[in-house]
Amino acid sequence: MKKTLLFFVFAIMTTVAAQAQMQAPRFGIRAGVNYAGFTGDEAIAKDRLFRFHAGITSQFALTSDNFFSIAPEVLFSQKGAESKDDDYKVKLSYIDVPVLAHINAGPLYFEGGPQVSFRVAGDIENNGATIVDDLDMYKRTSFGYAAGIGVATPLGVSVGVRYNGDFSQLNDNDGAADYKNSVFMLTLGYTLPAR
Numbered sequence: 001m002k003k004t005l006l007f008f009v010f011a012i013m014t015t016v017a018a019q020a021q022m023q024a025p026r027f028g029i030r031a032g033v034n035y036a037g038f039t040g041d042e043a044i045a046k047d048r049l050f051r052f053h054a055g056i057t058s059q060f061a062l063t064s065d066n067f068f069s070i071a072p073e074v075l076f077s078q079k080g081a082e083s084k085d086d087d088y089k090v091k092l093s094y095i096d097v098p099v100l101a102h103i104n105a106g107p108l109y110f111e112g113g114p115q116v117s118f119r120v121a122g123d124i125e126n127n128g129a130t131i132v133d134d135l136d137m138y139k140r141t142s143f144g145y146a147a148g149i150g151v152a153t154p155l156g157v158s159v160g161v162r163y164n165g166d167f168s169q170l171n172d173n174d175g176a177a178d179y180k181n182s183v184f185m186l187t188l189g190y191t192l193p194a195r
Helices: 002-019
Strands: 026-039 049-061 068-082 088-105 108-126 129-132 141-152 157-166 180-191
Touching: 049 088, 049 180, 068 108, 068 180, 088 141, 108 157, 141 180
Parallel strands: 026 068
Antiparallel strands: 026 049, 026 180, 049 068, 068 088, 088 108, 108 129, 108 141, 141 157, 157 180
């Protein structure tokens, strides 16, 4: 885990160093809807729930025409799943840190890259009542990936869809049921103009 975190820090620092040769970095905000669920045959809750995400974004252009950039983000992202009859719900909240390769192709953009997620809250509900509010059975840190496509306007407004999933299973106990986060995102962003 420490090696992966060091890799993320190294990747961001390398991007910042390369950015010094190019145009100024751009920063912005992002928010939207998550359609979250679990993957894996052993998941108790298999249906998806609507949650949300919000946070800050950045873009470090690596080409002078802004065709290719690295886009680290820090997002508060709610995930989880529910049972088919909607009475059993697992609600998890994370700080997601994706570091995405970002390609601008006219108004379209494509993005993809690794993501590390830190669980900050969560509970399990049954018939609307919280039955477990200490989710130590779930890992505090998970590793995954994100990929998406969207449309960006010259005014800095963007609308996109993204999928993010985990490589690591949710349970801290390796002998426990094997399932992972799986999230579709509809996201609206605003990037401040470059100075």
